[in-house]
Amino acid sequence: xxxxxxxxxxxSHPTEKRMPSNIIENLKKAFELQSQIIIIDPFKEAKNxxxxxxxxxxxxxxxxxxxxxxxxxxxxxxxAMEIFTAMLFHRRIVLIAPPEIQKHPWIxxxxxx
Numbered sequence: 001x002x003x004x005x006x007x008x009x010x011x012s013h014p015t016e017k018r019m020p021s022n023i024i025e026n027l028k029k030a031f032e033l034q035s036q037i038i039i040i041d042p043f044k045e046a047k048n049x050x051x052x053x054x055x056x057x058x059x060x061x062x063x064x065x066x067x068x069x070x071x072x073x074x075x076x077x078x079x080a081m082e083i084f085t086a087m088l089f090h091r092r093i094v095l096i097a098p099p100e101i102q103k104h105p106w107i108x109x110x111x112x113x
Contacts, residue, residue, distance in 0.1 A: 008067070014076040067091060
């Protein structure tokens with residue numbers, strides 16, 4: 001029997017616009033035959049809500065992930081920082097965003113790395 005690979009996916013999305021549940025469900029279905037999937041949602045995983053600790057907790061969660069799924073319907077400083085952090089730790093990044101965000105030079109540069 002073949003062992004399935006575990007994949008950890010960090011969900012990045014603005015506080016005001018959470019990741020639609022149908023995206024998460026479709027993602028789980030896509031991976032269910034090939035691997036075990038673990039979803040990290042920083043809004044559900046965060047243990048500490050003190051401003052000084054939030055960024056460090058998110059960095060630690062990104063380090064634990066294999067891939068970052070980004071839902072970015074509008075610009076967000078927090079999501080931009082998460083994307084940059086994922087790039088620094090050489091995590092794969094998948095972006096769901098409108099064309100005007102996808103065309104931004106920083107987004108283009110990071111996604112092509």
